[in-house]
Amino acid sequence: MQMQRIWSVDLPAHVGEHVALCGWLHRLRRLSSVTFLVLRDGRGIAQTVLGDEAQLQRATALLPETALRVEGEVVTSAQAPRGAELVVTELHVLEPSVEAPPFELHRPHIPAQLPTILDHAAVSLRHPRHRALWRLAAASVAGFRQALTEQHFTEVFTPKIVETATEGGANVFPVEYFGRHAYLAQSPQFYKQTLVGAFERVFEVGPVFRAEPHDTPRHLNQYTSLDAELGFITDHTTVMAVVERAVRGMWQAICAQAAEETVFLKMESPRGVNQSFRVVDFSDAQQMIEAATGEKIVGEPDLAPAHERWLGEWALREHAQDFVFVTGFPIAKRPFYTHPDPARPAFSNSFDLLFRGLELVTGGQRLHRYADYLAALEARGQDPAPYQSYLDAFKYGMPPHGGFALGLERWVARLAGVANVRETALFPRDLHRLSP
Amino acid sequence: MQMQRIWSVDLPAHVGEHVALCGWLHRLRRLSSVTFLVLRDGRGIAQTVLGDEAQLQRATALLPETALRVEGEVVTSAQAPRGAELVVTELHVLEPSVEAPPFELHRPHIPAQLPTILDHAAVSLRHPRHRALWRLAAASVAGFRQALTEQHFTEVFTPKIVETATEGGANVFPVEYFGRHAYLAQSPQFYKQTLVGAFERVFEVGPVFRAEPHDTPRHLNQYTSLDAELGFITDHTTVMAVVERAVRGMWQAICAQAAEETVFLKMESPRGVNQSFRVVDFSDAQQMIEAATGEKIVGEPDLAPAHERWLGEWALREHAQDFVFVTGFPIAKRPFYTHPDPARPAFSNSFDLLFRGLELVTGGQRLHRYADYLAALEARGQDPAPYQSYLDAFKYGMPPHGGFALGLERWVARLAGVANVRETALFPRDLHRLSP
Numbered sequence: 020m021q022m023q024r025i026w027s028v029d030l031p032a033h034v035g036e037h038v039a040l041c042g043w044l045h046r047l048r049r050l051s052s053v054t055f056l057v058l059r060d061g062r063g064i065a066q067t068v069l070g071d072e073a074q075l076q077r078a079t080a081l082l083p084e085t086a087l088r089v090e091g092e093v094v095t096s097a098q099a100p101r102g103a104e105l106v107v108t109e110l111h112v113l114e115p116s117v118e119a120p121p122f123e124l125h126r127p128h129i130p131a132q133l134p135t136i137l138d139h140a141a142v143s144l145r146h147p148r149h150r151a152l153w154r155l156a157a158a159s160v161a162g163f164r165q166a167l168t169e170q171h172f173t174e175v176f177t178p179k180i181v182e183t184a185t186e187g188g189a190n191v192f193p194v195e196y197f198g199r200h201a202y203l204a205q206s207p208q209f210y211k212q213t214l215v216g217a218f219e220r221v222f223e224v225g226p227v228f229r230a231e232p233h234d235t236p237r238h239l240n241q242y243t244s245l246d247a248e249l250g251f252i253t254d255h256t257t258v259m260a261v262v263e264r265a266v267r268g269m270w271q272a273i274c275a276q277a278a279e280e281t282v283f284l285k286m287e288s289p290r291g292v293n294q295s296f297r298v299v300d301f302s303d304a305q306q307m308i309e310a311a312t313g314e315k316i317v318g319e320p321d322l323a324p325a326h327e328r329w330l331g332e333w334a335l336r337e338h339a340q341d342f343v344f345v346t347g348f349p350i351a352k353r354p355f356y357t358h359p360d361p362a363r364p365a366f367s368n369s370f371d372l373l374f375r376g377l378e379l380v381t382g383g384q385r386l387h388r389y390a391d392y393l394a395a396l397e398a399r400g401q402d403p404a405p406y407q408s409y410l411d412a413f414k415y416g417m418p419p420h421g422g423f424a425l426g427l428e429r430w431v432a433r434l435a436g437v438a439n440v441r442e443t444a445l446f447p448r449d450l451h452r453l454s455p
Numbered sequence: 456m457q458m459q460r461i462w463s464v465d466l467p468a469h470v471g472e473h474v475a476l477c478g479w480l481h482r483l484r485r486l487s488s489v490t491f492l493v494l495r496d497g498r499g500i501a502q503t504v505l506g507d508e509a510q511l512q513r514a515t516a517l518l519p520e521t522a523l524r525v526e527g528e529v530v531t532s533a534q535a536p537r538g539a540e541l542v543v544t545e546l547h548v549l550e551p552s553v554e555a556p557p558f559e560l561h562r563p564h565i566p567a568q569l570p571t572i573l574d575h576a577a578v579s580l581r582h583p584r585h586r587a588l589w590r591l592a593a594a595s596v597a598g599f600r601q602a603l604t605e606q607h608f609t610e611v612f613t614p615k616i617v618e619t620a621t622e623g624g625a626n627v628f629p630v631e632y633f634g635r636h637a638y639l640a641q642s643p644q645f646y647k648q649t650l651v652g653a654f655e656r657v658f659e660v661g662p663v664f665r666a667e668p669h670d671t672p673r674h675l676n677q678y679t680s681l682d683a684e685l686g687f688i689t690d691h692t693t694v695m696a697v698v699e700r701a702v703r704g705m706w707q708a709i710c711a712q713a714a715e716e717t718v719f720l721k722m723e724s725p726r727g728v729n730q731s732f733r734v735v736d737f738s739d740a741q742q743m744i745e746a747a748t749g750e751k752i753v754g755e756p757d758l759a760p761a762h763e764r765w766l767g768e769w770a771l772r773e774h775a776q777d778f779v780f781v782t783g784f785p786i787a788k789r790p791f792y793t794h795p796d797p798a799r800p801a802f803s804n805s806f807d808l809l810f811r812g813l814e815l816v817t818g819g820q821r822l823h824r825y826a827d828y829l830a831a832l833e834a835r836g837q838d839p840a841p842y843q844s845y846l847d848a849f850k851y852g853m854p855p856h857g858g859f860a861l862g863l864e865r866w867v868a869r870l871a872g873v874a875n876v877r878e879t880a881l882f883p884r885d886l887h888r889l890s891p
Contacts, residue, residue, distance in 0.1 A: 024687070026607070041687040043652075043852055061655025061686070062607060084652075086687075086852035113687070117825045117850040141848035144653035153654075157610040161600075171462070171498060174593045176679045176863075178882050179615065179662050180628070180639075182890045192616070193631045194639065196676075197668065201889055203616075203630065203639075210882060213891070216479075216520075217580035218589075219497025225661060226615050232633065240632075243612045250497070251460070251477040251522075251549070389553045408891035412577035414553040416479055416522035427612075446614050446646060453637055454618045455649070455844035 022090055027065035030103040033093045040065055040105060044085045046125040047078055058089060066099040068106045082116035133439060140446055140455050151280035152443055155273055156431045160224055162272025163245050166265045172220040172247060177210035179203060179226065183405040190230045203228035206424060211248035212385060213412040215420045222247040234450050236439040239428060241448040248422030255368040255384045258421040259344055262372055262380055263296055284435050291340030298344040304330055320352040331376020346370045355395045358384035375433050382423025389413040458526055463501035466539040469529045476501055476541060480521045482561040483514055494525060502535040504542045518552035569875060576882055576891050587716035588879055591709055592867045596660055598708025599681050602701045608656040608683060613646035615639060619841040626666045639664035642860060647684035648821060649848040651856045658683040670886050672875040675864060677884040684858030691804040691820040694857040695780055698808055698816055699732055720871050727776030734780040740766055756788040767812020782806045791831045794820035811869050818859025825849040
């Protein structure tokens with residue numbers, strides 16, 4: 020019978036035993052008296068010691084990334100990762116590399132420019148740093164789901180091929196659907212609102228598609244949206260409380276499931292993640308920025324990226340927080356389904372959550388009356404006909420409700436201090452990139 | 456301060472207290488001496504007792520599905536769901552229905568044909584039966600993820616807009632991508648294989664798109680695929696063991712999170728879910744069917760739906776199992792990335808899992824050598840050029856690996872005894888249906 024394979028990270032629990040490891044030849048490290056074959060498996064990196072000259076010669080002939088199975092005895096070693104290493108007695112090549120990888124994966128950073136790194140995603144995602152970045156994403160999503168499931172949200176999956184643009188008529192990708200014109204969904208907005216009627220609280224984690232011809236470090240044309248929607252709210256502040264719990268849950272899941280990755284990436288904990296997030300009214304924010312910078316912005320309908328950065332710095336400086344909610348945006352710049360502030364109808368019961376000076380979450384209270392939808396569309400000169408199957412949901416006692424959407428790639432990029440969201444998607448899609 | 460709202464399902468824990476419930480007017484039940492206002496919230500149904508004639512008159516004037524807040528005292532009642540009901544002291548209309556819903560939601564089944572039910576998804580998903588069906592799906596997905604996470608699989612999200620068809624050139628939806636031709640992904644197949652190199656074990660839950668012009672009760676043009684892939688396998692049997700754990704995890708999660716739904720839907724437990732699933736070789740299966748039915752099928756390259764049904768009945772009759780793996784399909788009918796059976800190269804290291812006589816899972820071992828991919832494409836007369844960015848992944852020590860895909864809507868339909876998968880998708884997409 021074949022010896023049981025163990026994971027690299029479990030070596031310390033097997034000291035004194037004969038075990039097998041499987042993984043990739045990450046690097047050979049030659050010291051004067053010993054040569055280490057550093058093996059990378061799905062969970063970590065193991066230091067293995069080549070036992071004799073014959074093994075050393077065989078290993079030297081192997082290309083990096085060769086798939087291997089090594090067997091040997093586990094011994095303690097102060098210098099090894101986790102304090103244990105494997106002294107190799109058997110070295111089996113499972114599959115050799117056909118050629119050398121385009122870059123060395125054992126360097127702290129891949130020695131290449133981003134486009135090259137993305138062109139070679141099959142290799143670059145094997146790099147410990149890139150792998151660690153994605154594991155933050157995977158843990159975050161698990162934390163998001165757990166936080167919402169605890170609050171009795173039901174997970175849903177909604178159509179990605181739709182008849183009508185959800186977030187305005189432009190910026191949609193056309194799809195040919197059995198000879199009919201259709202679009203890729205820009206968000207699950209209409210569906211999650213509809214489903215409030217059925218499940219009251221829903222969330223969805225899935226792809227959204229924006230045909231925005233932006234070429235910035237903050238935009239992707241497909242990204243993973245973490246969406247939630249809930250009914251029987253008081254107003255947008257009910258939703259903001261759910262956002263706080265969700266973001267906190269994401270961070271907690273990272274701490275629980277990806278603690279090694281946070282150390283490896285030298286990440287700082289997001290400040291204030293376990294406190295109530297600071298809230299600033301949009302108009303107050305404009306006045307603060309105007310008073311501080313002299314720039315005339317009061318009366319503008321939205322915040323520019325520079326203003327978001329200013330608020331991020333302010334929140335950090337004045338309140339030691341990486342998070343700040345901005346509420347009460349002018350309704351003119353928000354989508355037609357946005358609920359006005361009853362006391363100031365030109366403003367809205369909406370919010371953005373800035374994280375380190377960048378918009379991470381957008382949300383708010385939605386209109387819930389059928390008549391209000393008809394009026395809102397009319398006020399914007401929009402024909403209600405294409406929206407009819409969505410509007411029907413509001414005929415049958417839709418309670419006050421609201422929700423939010425959070426972009427996964429932005430969250431991880433901001434959290435890990437990565438400048439470009441293309442590094443926190445596995446296979447990013449942008450204006451120029453359709454492959455791999 | 457406003458009284459705290461509780462969930463319908465928590466009424467029994469509040470007997471003797473004054474509480475509030477929020478939800479929808481599910482129905483009014485008039486008995487000779489008392490009228491019940493049956494309230495449906497996000498988690499269940501509560502029986503509330505109207506306290507006086509004025510309340511009764513107000514309630515009688517309300518349309519079904521009106522959103523309500525009711526307050527009152529919780530009392531025990533042997534006839535009420537869960538043994539407790541609320542005696543109403545306050546009845547607040549949060550939002551009235553604009554018109555009566557197109558069908559009554561308190562009947563055991565919606566009194567309409569499926570197309571009508573689907574046209575009115577915003578209402579029909581509020582029906583307890585339809586809601587319960589979806590909650591099976593949500594619990595199943597949670598169980599799938601947990602079973603794989605326990606085995607150290609990493610969750611991934613991959614592109615849905617792709618340059619090259621994954622499962623053959625036909626049956627793809629064309630997308631216009633900034634003036635370029637692209638397709639909706641038929642599966643995450645290429646990406647999950649590529650990611651074996653990075654994470655060794657990956658899973659994805661997400662939409663897949665099949666432009667198949669089928670109009671059957673088993674096919675959807677967008678469905679939710681539960682995909683997994685893992686490296687360092689022995690052969691397809693390693694993958695089948697993961698399938699078993701995943702399916703068992705899905706059922707266990709239903710039992711833990713949706714037990715009430717299984718009772719409500721009068722579901723039978725899948726037989727044999729906690730045992731090893733029966734395995735039948737494809738050729739043996741053909742011989743069994745031929746011997747039993749007299750139909751000449753030995754030599755055919757695939758199983759017809761009638762043969763799958765026969766095997767399902769056989770597994771139930773002979774082994775008291777609802778599950779049966781069929782292995783060793785002829786390689787000619789499997790995708791080009793399928794690994795042959797080394798002992799019988801005309802057959803493959805692949806499998807289907809039949810659940811109650813219907814294909815639920817497809818999987819197997821994949822080719823892992825770069826040269827084998829080139830040869831497989833050449834043997835099928837396919838140009839390797841469009842696959843190059845995928846094929847690159849196999850240049851760098853890709854270990855023996857395999858995986859599988861499970862269709863969520865089929866699983867739930869089969870489990871709950873629903874004839875048409877359109878009933879187990881929230882907003883199905885088919886040949887004719889793009890809305891809602």
